[in-house]
Amino acid sequence: MEIPQISIFLENRAGGLADVTDVLASNGIDIRALALADMADFGILRLIVDDPDRTRTLLKAAGFTADKTRVLAVEVTDRPGGLASILRLLRGGKVNVEYMYSATPTKSGRAVFIFRFDELDRAIDVLRDAGVAILPSLNAV
Amino acid sequence: MSTWNDPAGGFLAVSTPDYLPRARLAEIQLQRLRSVVTRAYERVDLFRLRMEERKLTPASIRGLEDLQQLPFTVKNDLRDTYPFGLFASPMEEIVRLHASSGTTGKPIVVAYTREDLQVWQEVIVRTLASCGVHRGDVIQNAYGYGLFTGGLGLHYGGEGLGATVIPISGGNTERQLMVMQDFGVTVICSTPSYFLHLIEASQAMNKPVGVRVGVFGAEPWSESMRQRIQADTGIRAFDIYGLSEIIGPGVGAECQAQAGLHIFEDHFLPEIINPDTGKVLPDGTEGELVLTTLSKQAMPMIRYRTRDVTTLVSEPCSCGRTLRRIRRIERRSDDMFIIRGVNVFPSQVETALLQVEGTLPHYEIVLTRDKGLDQMDVRVEVTPEVFSDKMRSLEAVHRKLGDAIEHVLGIRVSVSLVEPRSIARSEGKAKRVVDKRKL
Structure with missing residues (x-):
């Protein structure tokens, strides 16, 4: 159900992000979704890629601190209120969202959101019971 | 103390020992050295055991040169015997304790008898007199009051001199500037970096600094910094030297010649050694300063290695004092540094990093000086062990x-x-400290 996400520690400095994308580009890694959380002095880059294990190995070898975490990719109809309907469900189930971001839409034009939960299993239950589509991977959407 | 430094100049009774003929000074030193070695031998286990190991007794001290046979004392000895292990007086005779920082988080404790406090006051009076402070001066004492020796040390010396002392302690820049202006302050005592900060704040607030003399110490500073302070403010800036283990401030001070710091040799016997071999070096050669207290009762120090690198100057000084001088101290023979008047060893920072992370991450300490204030930044590499993709965990x-x-x-x-x-x-020993302060 859940999909792997690679999180990378970044200092806030010029070229920091480019150093990461260089590693990915030169190794043919495809980025499927991306979000950058930033504080005054440092940031966390979160990536969904086509080959997470290899990405993590490559980034570690390049000297980055990278971690693999599990997130949910949720698919909704791309219309006003699409995201609201998901968040309403989670609120009803009292599931806290640690963070979320959007991925590129599917080829069939549906919106995709990436969620990180502390209580992953409960979130899956809540969403499943409501018939929400949880994507097993972003590789073929 | 019934004597003071008068503005008209002339004979400064309080400073008499500063002008003793060298031969007379040497007699006093030898007599006091014998007495302090006897006291340390008879009352402090560490000193006696170390002398016994070398088959020495107090009778082995026949001349001043025999001091070289005695073993060194190092900062770790104070830590190992924490808190009271080096005291040579019973608690009933000890009237004051001070403490300074140590690498393990435990401070180093130092003690004073009533007589020790009198000596301390005397050497601070001589320090202030040497810097040209006199009765009628209004001293703003911005050294920290408390366990740190700077505040109370300068305080009682200022009073002993007959000057007016404002015990404002450190911090609260706005109040410092208000007091400086409204109380007619003529002398400021502080760390040089704090004074630079005050100058900059006073320019920003359009308040002139009307001070005549600055008595600066407790951290390294340079000749160019002095020139800048003097040019910017019109005050005369003097360097003073001291360390808690010996007495606090009052070990040495610059005079009007501003060409090195006279050591109050009737109370503190200086030597310069090669820090690697421990061998005593002749005057005029750079090395590590070693000090022996000649009159301390509660806590005598025999050949204490200060880790401060300097040179002993025996040429006569234009001020007429016969006391030898040390060159301004700008570096140390270990990796300790001083920030905002606090002694810091990188190992202390390591202790803290270890506590939080469980293992020691790669780190470095970067020292800068921003608007006259010393800043310390500890740069810590993020290891997989502490990394989290949740922002609040990382924060x-x-x-x-x-x-x-x-x-x-x-x-x-x-x-x-x-x-x-x-x-x-x-390669080899990691360089943990990057000092970008322009001293």
Whole structure:
């Protein structure tokens, strides 16, 4: 159900992000979704890629601190209120969202959101019971 | 003390020992050295055991040169015997305790009998007199009051001199400037970096600094910094020297010649050694300063290695004092540094990092000077062990590091989380401290 996400520690400095994308580009890694959380002095880059294990190995070898975490990719109809309907469900189930971001839409034009939960299993239950589509991977959407 | 330094100049009774003929000074030194070695031998286990190992007794001290046979004392000896192990007086005779920072988070404790406090006051009176302070002066004492020896040391010396002392302690820049203006302050005592900060704040607030003399110490500063202070403010800036283990401030002070610091040799016997071999070096050669207290009762120090690197100057000084001088201290023979008047060893920072992270991450300490105030930034590489993709967990680590360092050092410093391998690796001994302060 859940999909792997690679999180990378970044200092806030010029070229920091480019150093990461260089590693990915030169190794043919495809980025499927991306979000950058930033504080005054440092940031966390979160990536969904086509080959997470290899990405993590490559980034570690390049000297980055990278971690693999599990997130949910949720698919909704791309219309006003699409995201609201998901968040309403989670609120009803009292599931806290640690963070979320959007991925590129599917080829069939549906919106995709990436969620990180502390209580992953409960979130899956809540969403499943409501018939929400949880994507097993972003590789073929 | 019934004597003071009068503005008209002339004979400064309080400073008499500063002008003793060298031969007479040497007699006093030898008599006091014998007495202090006897006291240390009879009353402090550590000193007696170390002398016995070398088959020495107090009778072995026949001349001043025999001091060289005695073993050194180092800062670790004070830590190992924490808190009272080096005291040579019973608690009933000890009237004051002070403490300074140590590498393990435990401070180093120093003690004074009533007589010790009198000597301390005397050497501070001589320090202030040497800097041209006199009765009628209004002294703003911005050294910290408390366990740190700076505040109370200068305080009683100022009173002993007959000057007016304002015990304002450190901090609260606006109040410092208000007092400086409204109380007609003529003398400021502080760390040089704090004074620079005051100057900059006073220019920003359009308040002139009307001070005549600055008595600066407790951290390294340079000749160019003095020139800048003097040019910017019109005051005369003097360097003073001291350390808690010996007495606090009052070990040495500059005179009107501003060409080195006279050591109050009737109370503190200086030697310069090669820090690697321990061999005593002749005057005029640079090395580590070693001090022996000649009159301390509660806590005598025999050949204490200060880790401060300097040179002993025996040529006569134009001021007429016969006391030898040391050159201004700008570096140390170990990796200790001083920030905002606090002694810091990188090992203290390591202790804090270890506590939070469980293992020691790569780190470096960067010292800068911003608007005259010393800043310390601890750059810590983020390891997989502490990394989290949740921002609040990472912020919590960041905060915990800052808290742990503050707990060990007693001052708040900035912490930067940096990417792995962003701190340069050195071959051999890691260079932990990058000092970018322009001294």
